[in-house]
Structure formats: structure tokens, C-alpha cells
Amino acid sequence: MKIIRRIIVVLLVLAVAAGLATWGLLTYIKPQQQLDLAYTELSLESQLVDLIRSKKPEVRLSDEELNQLGKKAIAKHARVSPDVTITGADFKRNGENLTADVNLVWKNTVPVGAQMTFKLAWTGKELTVTHTGTHIRSFEVPPGLVSLAPVSISLDSYLPSIVHIKEVRFDPDFVVIGLTLR
Numbered sequence: 001m002k003i004i005r006r007i008i009v010v011l012l013v014l015a016v017a018a019g020l021a022t023w024g025l026l027t028y029i030k031p032q033q034q035l036d037l038a039y040t041e042l043s044l045e046s047q048l049v050d051l052i053r054s055k056k057p058e059v060r061l062s063d064e065e066l067n068q069l070g071k072k073a074i075a076k077h078a079r080v081s082p083d084v085t086i087t088g089a090d091f092k093r094n095g096e097n098l099t100a101d102v103n104l105v106w107k108n109t110v111p112v113g114a115q116m117t118f119k120l121a122w123t124g125k126e127l128t129v130t131h132t133g134t135h136i137r138s139f140e141v142p143p144g145l146v147s148l149a150p151v152s153i154s155l156d157s158y159l160p161s162i163v164h165i166k167e168v169r170f171d172p173d174f175v176v177i178g179l180t181l182r
Contacts, residue, residue: 026110028136028137029110029112029113029136029137030111030112030113031088031103031111031112031113032113033090033101033103033113034088034103035087035088035089035090035101035102035103036087036088037071037074037075037078037086037087037088037089038071039068039069039071039072039075040068041068041072042061042065042068042069042072042158043158047059047060051179057166057178057179057180058176058177058178058179059176059177059179060174060175060176060177061174061175061176061177062173062174063091063092063093063173063174066091066093066098066175067090067091067092069127069153070089070091070098070100070129071089071091073129073151073153074086074089074102077151080104080148083106083107084104084105084106084146085104085105085108086102086103086104087103087104087105087111088102088103089101089102089103090102093120093170093175095170095172096119096120096121096170097117097118097119097120098117098118098119098120098129099115099116099117099118100115100116100117100118101113101114101115102114102115102116112136113136113137114134114135114136114141114146115134115135115136116131116133116134116135116146116148117131117132117133117134117135118130118131118132119132120170120175122167122168123152125154125156125165126152126153126154126155127152127153127155127168127175128150128151128152128153129150129151129152129153130150131147131148131149131150134146155168155177159179161182162181162182163179163180163181163182164179164180164181164182165177165178165179166178166179166180
């Protein structure tokens with residue numbers, strides 16, 4: 001009889017410990033900030049007036065404009081795997097490195113806040129964004145667990161048809177798009 005009581009007590013203690021551990025894990029991984037995928041359309045045509053005034057054949061994308069482009073790209077492909085859907089994002093750039101604070105939902109139930117890092121590259125006609133890592137707070141997520149295919153963003157669609165993108169540079173404050181006429 002004493003042994004059965006001890007077994008029941010041990011099982012109850014283990015169940016409470018498992019419940020507390022699950023609660024702690026869910027609290028740790030939950031998003032720390034409200035994020036969404038709402039974006040505003042980017043209009044490079046409005047910057048063409050500044051181009052004419054400055055007589056420099058380039059357009060500058062601010063970090064906020066890059067944030068809007070990133071949100072638009074994610075909104076089109078929010079379901080990154082059968083189990084993971086991105087529900088919000090906020091992008092910050094440092095040179096060619098891009099950091100995205102993202103909110104996602106795992107298995108349609110568990111909200112997770114993560115920070116994803118990307119590398120930006122200009123590949124002739126498109127801005128390519130390549131996933132390089134993921135963190136949940138201070139924990140680095142193994143690459144096999146979360147991996148995203150590179151995303152290509154065409155910038156030509158934001159320009160008049162007679163304008164061609166010659167180069168893209170990643171300056172400290174702007175992404176500078178060098179332009180030429182076709």
C-alpha cells in the first residue's frame with residue numbers, strides 16, 4: 001500500500017513538473033512584440049523627381065522602404081513549411097546583412113517569436129535574400145530545423161519600362177540603386 005502511494009505521489013510530482021516545464025517553454029518562445037505583415041506599396045517613380053534634381057542616376061531605398069518590401073515578399077509566402085506560418089515581421093538592415101524579427105505560428109497553435117538573419121545580394125535583375133540563421137531569444141535554432149529557400153525580389157517592376165537597374169549598393173543608411181536608360 002505504501003509503495004502504491006509513493007508511486008502515485010511520484011507520478012503526480014512528475015506530471016506537475018512536466019506541466020511547469022511546458023508552460024515555461026511556451027512562455028520563453030512566445031513573441032515579445034506585436035508584429036504584422038501589413039505593408040505599403042513602394043513607389044520608386046516618386047523618387048525619380050529627386051533623381052532629376054540631383055542629376056545622379058540613382059534611387060535610394062531607406063530601411064523603412066526595405067522593411068515594406070520584405071513584408072510584401074513574406075505576405076506572398078507566409079507559409080514557409082507545412083508546420084510554420086509567419087504572421088508578422090519587422091526588418092532591420094546593416095550593410096548586406098538583414099535581421100528580421102518575426103512572429104510565427106507552429107502547427108497552427110503555438111505562437112513563436114524568432115529573429116532570423118539574412119544576407120542580401122544583387123544578382124543582376126533581382127535582390128536575393130538568403131536565410132543564414134534563426135534565433136529564439138538566446139537559443140540558436142539548428143539550420144535543419146528552420147531553413148528557408150532564398151527569396152528573389154524584382155525591383156524592375158517598380159520602375160518605368162525605359163529605366164534599367166545598373167547596380168545595387170548597400171550603403172550604411174540606404175540601399176542605393178544605380179539606374180540607366182534602356
